[in-house]
Amino acid sequence: MNYSVFIRGVVVTTEKNIKIYYNKAPVIIFGLLFPLFLFFAFYIGRKIDMSIFFPGFLAMVLFFAASSVGPLITPWEKQAGTYERLLSYPVSINTIILGDVVAGSIFGLIITSIAIVVSAIFLNIVITSITLLLIAIILGTLCFASFGVLLGSPSAHSPSHIMMFSSLVRFPLIFISGIFIPLPELSGSGKLLSYISPLTYLVDIFHASLNGTSFFPLTIDLLVLIVFTCSFLLIASLFHKRNMRKGI
Amino acid sequence: MFAIQVKNIKKTFENIIAVDNVNFNVEKGEIFGFLGPNGAGKTTVIRLLTGILMPDFGNVFIEGIDLVKNPIKAKMMMGVIPEIGNVYADLTAKQNLYLAGKYYGLSKNTLEEKSEELLSTLGIYERRNDPVRTFSKGMKQRVSIACAIIHDPHILFLDEPTEGLDVQSRRLVIETIKHLNGKGSTIFLTTHNIEEANKLCQRVCIINKGKIVAIDKPEILKSTFEKTKSIEISFDQKINRNLFVSDFISKIDLYGDKWRLYTKDLDKTIKHVVTLAQKNDLKIISMKTYGPSLEEVFVRLTEVDR
Numbered sequence: 001m002n003y004s005v006f007i008r009g010v011v012v013t014t015e016k017n018i019k020i021y022y023n024k025a026p027v028i029i030f031g032l033l034f035p036l037f038l039f040f041a042f043y044i045g046r047k048i049d050m051s052i053f054f055p056g057f058l059a060m061v062l063f064f065a066a067s068s069v070g071p072l073i074t075p076w077e078k079q080a081g082t083y084e085r086l087l088s089y090p091v092s093i094n095t096i097i098l099g100d101v102v103a104g105s106i107f108g109l110i111i112t113s114i115a116i117v118v119s120a121i122f123l124n125i126v127i128t129s130i131t132l133l134l135i136a137i138i139l140g141t142l143c144f145a146s147f148g149v150l151l152g153s154p155s156a157h158s159p160s161h162i163m164m165f166s167s168l169v170r171f172p173l174i175f176i177s178g179i180f181i182p183l184p185e186l187s188g189s190g191k192l193l194s195y196i197s198p199l200t201y202l203v204d205i206f207h208a209s210l211n212g213t214s215f216f217p218l219t220i221d222l223l224v225l226i227v228f229t230c231s232f233l234l235i236a237s238l239f240h241k242r243n244m245r246k247g248i
Numbered sequence: 249m250f251a252i253q254v255k256n257i258k259k260t261f262e263n264i265i266a267v268d269n270v271n272f273n274v275e276k277g278e279i280f281g282f283l284g285p286n287g288a289g290k291t292t293v294i295r296l297l298t299g300i301l302m303p304d305f306g307n308v309f310i311e312g313i314d315l316v317k318n319p320i321k322a323k324m325m326m327g328v329i330p331e332i333g334n335v336y337a338d339l340t341a342k343q344n345l346y347l348a349g350k351y352y353g354l355s356k357n358t359l360e361e362k363s364e365e366l367l368s369t370l371g372i373y374e375r376r377n378d379p380v381r382t383f384s385k386g387m388k389q390r391v392s393i394a395c396a397i398i399h400d401p402h403i404l405f406l407d408e409p410t411e412g413l414d415v416q417s418r419r420l421v422i423e424t425i426k427h428l429n430g431k432g433s434t435i436f437l438t439t440h441n442i443e444e445a446n447k448l449c450q451r452v453c454i455i456n457k458g459k460i461v462a463i464d465k466p467e468i469l470k471s472t473f474e475k476t477k478s479i480e481i482s483f484d485q486k487i488n489r490n491l492f493v494s495d496f497i498s499k500i501d502l503y504g505d506k507w508r509l510y511t512k513d514l515d516k517t518i519k520h521v522v523t524l525a526q527k528n529d530l531k532i533i534s535m536k537t538y539g540p541s542l543e544e545v546f547v548r549l550t551e552v553d554r
Contacts, residue, residue, distance in 0.1 A: 005320055005353070012350045020338050081334035085395070087300045088328035089351040090320045244301060247261050247292075 009091040013099020014106070021069050021076070022107045031068065031111045035061040054125055055206035056179035059140070061115045063174070063199055066108025066141045070148025071166040073100050074240075075159040093240045097149055097233065104145030105138075112137055125210065132218075133209035139225045140202045146232035147198070153239035178203050183215040198228040249312050251276045251403050251434035252297060257306035259292055266292040267303070268458040274436060274451075276311075276402075279429050281449035281466075282438040285550050289458040290438040291331050294407045297436065298328045311402060324352065327401035331408050331438075335391045337381035341372055344380060348395035359398075366394040370420065386417030393424055404428055406437040410444060422448065446542040456550045470540045477514045478538045481521055482506045484531040491528070494520055506534075 021027070038060055043053065077083035086096060116133075119125045127133055151166045177199035178186065186194055194200045201221040208214035214221065252274035259267040267289045274280045284290045295301040297308055299319040308315040310322040335344045345363040354362065367373040370390040375383065380391055389409070397404060406425070410418045425448065429435050439445050445452050446466045453463040462469055476498065482505050492500050492509060497517060499510035511517040514537055525532050 002320065008353055009351065012347065015350075016336075016347055019343070020336055080337065081330075082336055084295075084300055084330040085328070085334070085392075088298050088323070088326075088330060089348065090323040091351060092320065247301065 005090065006092070006095055009089075009095035010098045010102060013086075013091065013096055014102040017069075017073060017100060017103035018106065021073055022103060027069060027107075031065050031107065032114065034064055035111065035115050050123060050125070051211050052182055054119065054123070055210050056177075056203050058112065058115060058119075058206050058210075059177070059199055059203040060174055060179060062108050062112040062137065062140050062202065063144050064170070065111035066104050066144035067148030067151070067166075067170060068104075069107065070100055070104040070145055071152035071162050072159050073103075073149075074152045075162045079159060087244075093244065094237055097236050097240065100149045100152075101142065101145045101233070104148050105141040108141035108145060109137060112141070127210060128212040129209045132205065135222070136202060136205040136209055139222065139229070140205075143198055143202070143225050143229040143232070146229050146236065150232045150236040150239070153236045153243075173197050173199050176200075178215070198225060201225050201228075249276075250274060250309070251278070251311060252280075252436060253307075253309040253312075254297065255307045255309075257293075257296055257303040257308060259296060259301065259303050265458050267296065270306075270455070270458075270460055272453055272460060272463055274434060276434055277429070277432055278451060279425070279435040279437070279449045281445035281452040282436065282455065283440075283442065283445055283452055283546055284438075284455040288455045288550070290455060291407055292458075293455065294331075294405055294436070294438055298326060298330075298405050299323050300328075300330070324399075325401060326403045326405060327396035327399065329389075329392050329396045329404070329406045329409055331411075335380050335388060335395060338379060340377050340379055341367060341383070341391045341394075342376040344391055345394050345398055349398045352399035354399060362398050363394075366398060370394055370424070384414075386413050389413060389417060389421065393421065397424075397428060400431075401433060403434045403436065406435070408438055408440065410439065410441060442541075442543045442546050452542070454546060454549050461549045462545070466542050469545050470542055476510055476512060476540060478508055478510045479514065479517055479521065480506050480508050480534075480536045480538065482533045482535075483525065484533055487528070487530065491524055492521075496520075 035057075039057060042048070042057065074083065077086060116125070120127070148166070151169060152162050174180075176190070176193040177197040178194055179199070181190070183191075183194060183200065183204065201216065201224045204214045204216050205218065205221045205225075208218055208221075250273040254270055254272050257267055257270050258265070270293060282290055282293065292301065296303050297310075297315070299315050299322060302316060310325050313322040313325070315322040336347070339347065342363055345366065346359055349359040349362065364373070367376050370393065372387055372390050372394075375387065380388060383391065393409070404425075409421050409425070413421065422444070425435055425437070437445075437448070449466065451463065451465055452469065454461050489500055489502070492507065496513045497509050497511050497520075501508040501510075509517055509521070518535075518537075521535070522532075524530070
């Protein structure tokens, strides 16, 4: 494989996605307003311990931002007839997938960073380990942008179908990932369910980087997120290749 | 070495054989037409030749490069104007060209130079900074062509390039095809417009139900398949159909003020018509001779299996 051509393809696809799908006023406004509404919904009028609430809130912001547009890119392109053109350029399916993932990660990174800066100023959030927080954000955005791209991979030409499917999968995840009920307080099937959600491990790393304590060993958290990211990418690639065999 | 070499390609979509053991070669610098009725497998073949789809069996070589084994290298050689290959509507014409050029690894200076040149040549320079969504179908097709040729491809694939275009845009597309071919590019085009294929292509291939049914120069196909020729003639006054009747005229039709006489012996028919005009004191306004048309060949060949 020619790596320079591969990397060039990823960079150009990322640039294209940001320009066409992310750099839009409604997307940016929604990306910023969504965390704000989430915050108001869960914080205002309640006596919530910020140290317990904030890591989960931050994970939700990152999760929704990084996986918001990714599921829709391929169906949008198929509907507009630009996907065939894209495939005719000197790129592989993996180039296109990675370009979609990097664009989603950058968007997630920006929205999450704004949420952290605003929270640090107005809510006096203390960060125990900036390095760990940065690693968590980068890994988290890559993981959930990959998850978003995977959600858009099954052969569907209608963005509305994918949007419904994506919401159906994404929303339940926030209830099983130790966001509203901390992991140590979960028991039985709730605990077992939380183990299969990648969001659980991100929440745990955020707890470690903000409060200095985590439920799982950090190595496990990081490793699980890496395994989830690779699995999402691999399955997305298999789906896209299957679609190509079936006729785009 | 051939520009395109297709060896035994086969493609099935869930038990439906879309392309069945197709073989052909396209010479360098050739304009090669690919004809077939709807659903014959034209678009599937062009997708298989451009790496958009992969064949179940067989090989495709682009200037000697195996498309299945080395798709990126092969794709660098080609420019593709897909059937539904729309450009990005939210980007401007110039941004679309830049995007295409970047995928082919063109430098900033080359991009600037080539995009200016193509936008001017294709008559969209004035609208270069407008979003493509505000363009007409013909203008969008011009942007699509510009995106496909920004890297000076050795081979250009066009899937129904003039479908649904106005006369001006159609002429511009044809001129661009001729111009690129003149510069040495190989052209592979699918079209429904048989007359267009007849005029443009050095060789045509006719596909039906996923199989190649004929492949040759248009003139050879026409002469081998159909022996009937015709004369179209008009006179300064109305005449009776019975005047034309003779052994060597097989069919007589009237189109407006023109008579169409179908014959196997063109020479005898011309002499017959001229004598007839002299005897009856008729003035011949116009007279044209026609060979068998590629359309007739196409209809005959694709009719067989229906």
